[in-house]
Amino acid sequence: DAGVTQSPTHLIKTRGQQVTLRCSPISGHKSVSWYQQVLGQGPQFIFQYYEKEERGRGNFPDRFSARQFPNYSSELNVNALLLGDSALYLCASSLGGANVLTFGAGSRLTVL
């Protein structure tokens, strides 16, 4: 079975641009979470979606938004990019909201 897949794997943007990151969960998993990992730190929670509804949001500005589609895939959008948004963005899926997470390999965003 395929694991959690994320795209793109790497991307470079300039300040002020917008980015969309995509995530496909493991088949049968209904919950998707997004995490941001800045170099040298542990992942930080951004969002969790379960059954297409937002179930949690971390301490991130409104420039960050996400959604979950009927097939349980998800997108993370970041507007008005700042240099500090450069990070590894991780998507994780789980069967339900409370189950252990399976992470994808991440999308590495560089903002110049």
Added chain:
Amino acid sequence: DAKTTQPTSMDCAEGRAANLPCNHSTISGNEYVYWYRQIHSQGPQYIIHGLKNNETNEMASLIITEDRKSSTLILPHATLRDTAVYYCIVKNPVAGTYKYIFGTGTRLKVLA
């Protein structure tokens, strides 16, 4: 969710047991202890979790003290592929949002 404290780094000889400690003195009765690890440039990988009894799976063993204020992850025969950052996380799996709070973890280096 309770806060955890882990050593910043540890070394272990290949073939020996790696014992990674975690302090979670403010853990509450319904919070579980979870361990994840992150190999360089990959997403975190689930290892094991437990409530109060010791747990063992094909990857590791988890020893939780009787007062539940600390725990130890044991990799019985460490290999070079176990070199990674190990995160200890405490959370209630059924309350509130389902975010995991990752600290900076323990950087384990397995030496040949």
